[in-house]
Amino acid sequence: MKKYNYIIVSLLACLLTTSCNDYFNQVPDDRLSLKEIFKTRDGALRYLSNVYTFLPDEFNQRQVHETSLYRTPGPWTGSSDEAEWTNDNKGKLINNNSIDATEGTMVLYRWKSWFSGIHEAAVFTENVDQAPITVTERNQWKAEARALQAIYYFYLVRTYGPVPLLEKDFPMDTPSDELQLPRNTVDECFDFIVSELKGAQKDGLLDDASTDKVSGYGRIDKAIAQAFIIEALTYRASWLFNGECNYYSDLANTDGTKLFPNKPDEAAKRANWQKVINECNTFFSSYGSRYHLMYTNKDGVSVSGPDSEGFSPTESYRRAVRTLFSEMGNNKEMIFYRLDNAAGTMQYDRMPNRSGNTTNYRGGSLLGATQEMVDAYFMSNGESPISGYTADGVTPIINEKSDYDVEEGVSTTEYKGTDGTLYAPAGTRMMYVNREPRFYVDITFSNSKWFDGTEGDYIVDFTYSGSCGKEQGSNDYTSTGYLVRKGMDSGDRNQNLVCVLLRLTNIYFDYIEALAHVSPTHEDIWTYMNMIRKRAGIPGYGETVNLPKPTTTEEVMELIRKEKRIELSFENCRYFDVRRWGLVNEYFNKAIHGMNVNYDGNEFFKRTEIVKRVFDRQYFFPIPQGEIDIDKNLVQNTGF
Numbered sequence: 001m002k003k004y005n006y007i008i009v010s011l012l013a014c015l016l017t018t019s020c021n022d023y024f025n026q027v028p029d030d031r032l033s034l035k036e037i038f039k040t041r042d043g044a045l046r047y048l049s050n051v052y053t054f055l056p057d058e059f060n061q062r063q064v065h066e067t068s069l070y071r072t073p074g075p076w077t078g079s080s081d082e083a084e085w086t087n088d089n090k091g092k093l094i095n096n097n098s099i100d101a102t103e104g105t106m107v108l109y110r111w112k113s114w115f116s117g118i119h120e121a122a123v124f125t126e127n128v129d130q131a132p133i134t135v136t137e138r139n140q141w142k143a144e145a146r147a148l149q150a151i152y153y154f155y156l157v158r159t160y161g162p163v164p165l166l167e168k169d170f171p172m173d174t175p176s177d178e179l180q181l182p183r184n185t186v187d188e189c190f191d192f193i194v195s196e197l198k199g200a201q202k203d204g205l206l207d208d209a210s211t212d213k214v215s216g217y218g219r220i221d222k223a224i225a226q227a228f229i230i231e232a233l234t235y236r237a238s239w240l241f242n243g244e245c246n247y248y249s250d251l252a253n254t255d256g257t258k259l260f261p262n263k264p265d266e267a268a269k270r271a272n273w274q275k276v277i278n279e280c281n282t283f284f285s286s287y288g289s290r291y292h293l294m295y296t297n298k299d300g301v302s303v304s305g306p307d308s309e310g311f312s313p314t315e316s317y318r319r320a321v322r323t324l325f326s327e328m329g330n331n332k333e334m335i336f337y338r339l340d341n342a343a344g345t346m347q348y349d350r351m352p353n354r355s356g357n358t359t360n361y362r363g364g365s366l367l368g369a370t371q372e373m374v375d376a377y378f379m380s381n382g383e384s385p386i387s388g389y390t391a392d393g394v395t396p397i398i399n400e401k402s403d404y405d406v407e408e409g410v411s412t413t414e415y416k417g418t419d420g421t422l423y424a425p426a427g428t429r430m431m432y433v434n435r436e437p438r439f440y441v442d443i444t445f446s447n448s449k450w451f452d453g454t455e456g457d458y459i460v461d462f463t464y465s466g467s468c469g470k471e472q473g474s475n476d477y478t479s480t481g482y483l484v485r486k487g488m489d490s491g492d493r494n495q496n497l498v499c500v501l502l503r504l505t506n507i508y509f510d511y512i513e514a515l516a517h518v519s520p521t522h523e524d525i526w527t528y529m530n531m532i533r534k535r536a537g538i539p540g541y542g543e544t545v546n547l548p549k550p551t552t553t554e555e556v557m558e559l560i561r562k563e564k565r566i567e568l569s570f571e572n573c574r575y576f577d578v579r580r581w582g583l584v585n586e587y588f589n590k591a592i593h594g595m596n597v598n599y600d601g602n603e604f605f606k607r608t609e610i611v612k613r614v615f616d617r618q619y620f621f622p623i624p625q626g627e628i629d630i631d632k633n634l635v636q637n638t639g640f
Contacts, residue, residue, distance in 0.1 A: 034123070034127050035127075035130065037127070038127045038128060039130070039131070040131070040132065041131060041132055041133050041137075043131070044124075044127075044128050044131035044133060044141070045141075047120075047124050047127075047128075048124055048128075048141050048144060048145065051117060051121045051124055052148065052219075053071070053117075053340070054070055054072055054113050054114060054116060054117030054120075055072070055117075055148075055151070055338050056072045056073055056074060056155070056338065056572075057071035057072070057073050057340070057341045057342055057499055058073050058074065058076070058338075058499055058501065058572050059073070059341045059343050059345055059499050060073040060341070060342035060345050060346070061073045061074065061075060061076065061078065061089075061346075062085065062087070062345060062349055062366060062367070063345065064089070064090045064091060064105070064106045065090045065106060066105065067104075067105055067109055068109075068113075069112065069113050069116050070113065071341075071342070072109070072110055072113045072114065074110065074159070074572065074575075075089065075090060075091025075094060075575075076572040076574075076575035076576070077367070077484070077570050077572065077574075077575070078091045078095075078367065079091040079092075079575055080574040080575040080578065080587075081372050081373065081578075081587050081588060081592060081613075082369065082370060082484075082569060082570055083367050083368060083369050083373065083480075083484055084367075084368050084370060084480055084592060084594070084610055084611065085367060085368075085479075086365065086366050086367075086368060086476070086477060086478060086479045087366055087475065090105060090106040091106070093106070094618050095611070095614070096611075096613065096614055097614040097615070097616045097617070097618065099618060099622065100622060100640060101622035101623060101625035101628065101640050107622060108624045108626070110155075110156075110160075110621065111160065111621075111623070111624050111627065112624075114152040114153075115156070115166075117148060117152045118149045118152050118153070118166055119166075121145040121146070121148050121149045121152075122149070122166070122168075124141075124142075124145045125142055125145050128142060136204075138204075139203060140204040141204075142203065143199075143201075143203045143205045143220075144200070144204075144205065144219060144220045146196055146199060146200040146203070147196070147197055147200035147205065147220045147224075147225050147228075148220060149196060150192070150193045150194075150196035150197045150200070150225075150228065151220075151228055153165070153189065153192065153193050153196075154193050154228060154231065154232050154235075157186075157190070157193070157235075158235060158576060160620050160622075160623060160637070161183075161186070161248070161251075161259070161619075161620040161637055162183050162184055162185055162186045162189045162259045162260075163183055163184065163189065164181050164182065164183055164184060165184045165189065165192050176630075179630075180631055180632055180633045181631060181633055181634070182253040182254065182255065182257070182633040182634065182635070183253060183259055183634060183635060184259075185257065185258070185259050185261075186236070186241050186259060186260050187236075190232055190233070190236040190241070193228075193232045194232055194233065197226075197229050197232075198229065200220070200225055201222045201225050201226070205220060205221050205222045205225055206221045206222065207222050207223075208221055208222075208290060209221035209224075217328060217339065218338065218339045222286070223283070223286070223287040223335065224335060224336050224502075226282060226283045226286070227283065227335050227502050227506070227507060228502075229279050230276060230279045230280055230507055230510050230511075231502070231506070233272070233275050233276045233279060234276050234513065234514070235580055236272060237269070237272035237273045237275070237276055237517070238580035239580060239581055239582040240579055240580040240581075240582065240619060241260070241580065242261065242264050242268075242269060243260055243261035243262050243263045243264050244263055244264070244582070245582060245619070247638060247639075248260045248637075248638055249263075250638070251637070251638050252635070253633065253635055254632075254635065259635075270517065270518050273513075273514040273518050274514070274518055276510055276511070276513075276514035277511065277514045277515060280510060280511040280514065283507055290332070291333065291335065291504045292333065292504070293316075293504060293531060293532075293535050294316050294317070294319050294320040294333045294535075295308065295311060295316050296311075296312060296315050296316050296319055297310035297311065297315065297419070298310065298312040298314075298315050298419045298420065298421065299315075300319060300327075300330075302330060311419070312419040312421070313417070313418070313437040313438075313535060313536055314417055314419060314421045314440065314537070315419070315421075316535055317437065317438055317535065317536055318441045318489065319331065320333045320334070320500075320503060320505075321486060321487055321500050321503070321571065322486075322488070322489060322497060323497065323498045323500065324495060324496060324497060325339070325496045325497075325498065328498060331498075333503045333504045334498065334500045334502075334503045334504075335503055335504060335506070336500075336501045337499055337502075338498075338499040338501060339498060339499075341497070341498075341499040343495065343497040343499070344493055344494060346487060347363070347487070347488060347493035347494075347495070347497075348363050348364045348366075348493050349363070349364055349366040349367045349484075350363065350366075350367055350444075350484050350485060350486075350487065350488050351363020351364065351365070351483075351488065351493055352365050352444065352450055352460050352462075352483060353365040353468060353472075353473045353476040353477060354450075354458065354460075354468050355467045355468070356467070363476075363493060365462075365473055365476050365477045365478045365483060366476065366478075367478075367483060368479050368480030368481070368483060368484070368594060369442075369443050369482040369483065369484050369594075370480055370482075370592045370593065370594060371480065371482075371592070371593040371594045371595070372587075372592060372593065373443075373565075373569065374443055374445070374482060376562070376565050376566060376569075377435055377436055377438060377439040377442070377443070378402075378435070378436040378439075378566065379402045379403050379434055379435055379436060380403075380436055380537075380538065381538070381539065381544070381546070382436070382533065382538035382539045382540075382544070382547055383401050383402035383403070383404075383546060384399050385398065385402045385435075386398065386399065386404070387399040393590060393591060394591075394593055394607045401546050403434060404431075404434075405430075407429070407430060407431040407605075408429075408602075409429075410426075410428060410429055410430065410447075411424060411426055411427065411428045411433045412426060413426050414426050415428070415433045415434060417440070417537070421437075423435070423439075423440040424440070424448065425449055425459060427447055428445075428447045428448070429445075429446070429605055431605075432445045432447070432448070436536060436537065436566075437536060437538075438536050438537075438566055438569075441485065442484065442485055442486040442570065443482055443483075443485055444460055444482060444483040444484075444485040445460070445462075445481075445482055446460060446461055446462040446463060446466070446481065446595070446605075447460065447461070448460050451489065462477075462481050462595065462597065462604070463597075463599070463600045463601065464597060464598055464600050464604065465600050466600070469597065470597045470598065478594075478597065479597060480592075480593075480594025480595065480597070481594045481595025481596070481597050482594060482595070484570050486571075487570075500571070503571075505532055505567055505568060506573070508528045508529075508531070508532060509560065509564045509567075509568070511524070511528060512525045512529055512556075513557070513560055516553050516556040517553055517557075520551060520553045520555075520556045521551050525549075525556060526540065526541050526542060526549055529541060529559070529560075529563060530543070532567055533563070536566075536567070541559070561581070561583075564577065579619050584619070585615065588613060588615040589613065589614060589615035589616075590612070591610070591611065591612045592609075592610050592611060592613060593607050593608060593609055593610060594608060595607070595608060616639065617637075617638065617639025617640065620637050621637075622636060622637050622640035623636055623640075
């Protein structure tokens, strides 16, 4: 392992004097101040809390241009084929292939922030022995800092590719010639991430941090570390990292060390996926009784499963992601999350901008779901409505088995779910009728009903001159004719929500993906896949004649890609999944579509190209140019 220290040299004073925590705003920027901080238990705990602040706040993705060293939101939703921002979001630099190494906010500050978190964890570990705390607390807190470092490395590698690994904390007067350090290899990075997480599990992490009702919520424990082990190994086994991606086959350090592994044979690929399976089994055996999918009735009261009386697939799925602070104890599905977050920003982005609403109940209509994402959701019978597109890239090929008969025309009656939830009022365009429950939780479409808190419900109208349309919205309107609804439940955009970063279905999909590569006929594939589908209120595979269980790796992977795209939509997976699967040309290197927001009436409902997207080299962010200029041994990613 090597040490890369530009962050320490340039940011040490800043980190000790400017933080999101007022406590640290009052701390002097010399080494003596650290002694003062760690004189008390409260000071040590506050410093550890500071180490946590670099975890992503993915509610804040509209503002990835901000230069704060904490929160670290990414552009992942709007820079995948899931959604498009109306405003000039920095993530569009990825979509149009104009991202470069000199970009001074999004590119620079993900790198700077996560390395700052790694540094702060090292400072904490070096000084916490001074604090008047018990041996058990000391071991636990050190283990948390160790796990956080590994998690920050995971975020770095996922975003930038292999990075330098920091072995020790260099003093500020370290000569610059000792800081000329190369990138570690992919295998070294993932080996380190996994070994550090396992070391943290062994050396002091709590089995379940939430049992500490005072300060436990949101803290790293053994289960969270295990989830990140699984995530890291899943990435490592995938096409982008395992040596199959030819694009990085020649990327090497200045001494000739190749950063990506050689192309693996089938035995090596299976061995990597088997590691994922093994770690998933460890998760299930150790923590399976602690976590389970969310099952509730229409009022949010827990029920035992999808066959229970009153079970609501709509409410169950919605609450798996949308959790109030006051209801955290009821959500046994979320594994990792951030409490301090920009929930108000997320809610504003996803709420319709309705003419006549007051400030408290008026949103921005800024995050528009794409037509491609709308088409991906199943029908109520569990079948995909669209099997592809004709040569023009926009005309849909209808799946005749799906009951998606027509896109034109409107419904004459209300369409409701099995629990009585109103999905589509009468007069809704037929393309939005008879869809699966998750569609109505995740997508706001024209003529859908918005539950607007104290001001009364209303029907959304995204047509040009409609109440939520472009004409009245000025800069606040959906550019696709849809909005992302996931995470919302009403017009109250001031609710305190938990930002869920990993939940149980992430682990289920990692497990079944690994099984698909090792044993594609394994019955666990269908056990876990069907658990997700039945919670969503649609039939499982093997339960109807039109939904057989495939038997080959590619056939199973095709289903996994469809299922994960829906279940984990807008949850920061799709951006990375399509890259690691090597499917960027199929999904990202093309135009996205939506409704025609410049028209009223039937003209609005014509599938329309929103923007052409270009994917050429954007598998990873470029390394910030300032880092390359300082460290002559730090090589740039291919294509930048």
